[in-house]
Amino acid sequence: MKVVVIGGTGLIGSQLVDMLREQGHEAVPAAPGTGVNTLTGEGLAEALRGAQVVVDVSNSPSFEDRAVMDFFRTSTTNLLKAEAEAGTGHHVALSVVGTERLQESGYFRAKQVQEDLIKDSGIPCSIVHATQFFEFLNGIADSVTEGDTVRLSPVGIQPMHSSDVAAAVARTAVGAPVGGVVEVAGPEVFRLDGIVRETLAAGGDPRTVVTVPNAPYWGTVLEDTTLLPGPDARLGDVRFADWLAERK
Numbered sequence: 441m442k443v444v445v446i447g448g449t450g451l452i453g454s455q456l457v458d459m460l461r462e463q464g465h466e467a468v469p470a471a472p473g474t475g476v477n478t479l480t481g482e483g484l485a486e487a488l489r490g491a492q493v494v495v496d497v498s499n500s501p502s503f504e505d506r507a508v509m510d511f512f513r514t515s516t517t518n519l520l521k522a523e524a525e526a527g528t529g530h531h532v533a534l535s536v537v538g539t540e541r542l543q544e545s546g547y548f549r550a551k552q553v554q555e556d557l558i559k560d561s562g563i564p565c566s567i568v569h570a571t572q573f574f575e576f577l578n579g580i581a582d583s584v585t586e587g588d589t590v591r592l593s594p595v596g597i598q599p600m601h602s603s604d605v606a607a608a609v610a611r612t613a614v615g616a617p618v619g620g621v622v623e624v625a626g627p628e629v630f631r632l633d634g635i636v637r638e639t640l641a642a643g644g645d646p647r648t649v650v651t652v653p654n655a656p657y658w659g660t661v662l663e664d665t666t667l668l669p670g671p672d673a674r675l676g677d678v679r680f681a682d683w684l685a686e687r688k
Contacts, residue, residue: 442466443613444491446519447498449473451575452534455606456497456613465614471498478515481522488526494519495532495613503658505546512554520561530617531565533558534609537598537623537669539569544660555621564617568609571625571669572599574683577639580632581647583658590640591652592633595662598669599635600626601683604676623673628680632657632667635680642684 443460447453448469460467468487470476476483478498488494496519500511523531535551542548558565572580577599581590608624637649654661 441492441614442468442490443493443495444468444470444487446470446476446478446494446496446515450497450499451573451602452497452606452609455603456495456609459606459610460613463610463614478519479511481518484518484522485525488522488528491526491528493530493532493613494523494528495534495609497534497609500547500550503547505549508547509550509553512550513557516554516557520557520563523563524561529564530613531558531561531563532609532613533565533567534605535567535569535621537569537571537625537673538666541663541666542658542660545658547658548660559620564619566612566615566618567621568605568612569621569623569669570600570605570608571667572597573602573605574599574626574639574678574680575602577636578643578645580657581636581640581645581649584655585647588647590636590647590649591655592636592649593653593655593657593662594631594633594651595657595664595667596629597632597635597667598625598629599680600624600676601678604678608674608676623669625669625673625675626680627675627677629668630680632662638680639684643687 449471457467500508
């Protein structure tokens, strides 16, 4: 089948395109660099012609509240309109475990708007809620660094490898639309402060992680289970220690 991957040149998208091609599908990476821009609509109609599935793994280039809302609202609206005109039968989007519990954050408010637009579009859909990626643990540290100090809450987190995220999205894309959310997560539960501390230490990063109950995460104060999936989540295979080893 023809699968158009919006954001198909990024961390998840590039792996997803490779996986789908290995399975014998026609996977088309769609991004500004390939002539497809969901914000302006440039190249969308041509890219979607004949596509049975559209997968959106794109992300906003800015996490500022207004910019990220504008990105997801405009991009998703344009994409869904183009899909309706092309007769696309399945829209798959990558989102985040706990989005509905993180609405104090501008980023997650924007992701919720994206999800609501998809569900209200009438196009058969599947929304993959993934936990945080191992590859973004350093970015979490960067977001709360002051000087050489990183302040994080000791809440639960179940991160996963980007390849497991891509595999979950690929599996969903070639399956029947689920009409809602499916959750995927890593195989192990950690404490947010502890796993970031270990990640920084393994990379020789001199910053100090300080445990601060109620420290904000992307602008939101977390409960212990905010970032954790439900009991029916499908778990990935790559463990944290394996990822640390591959980075060396």
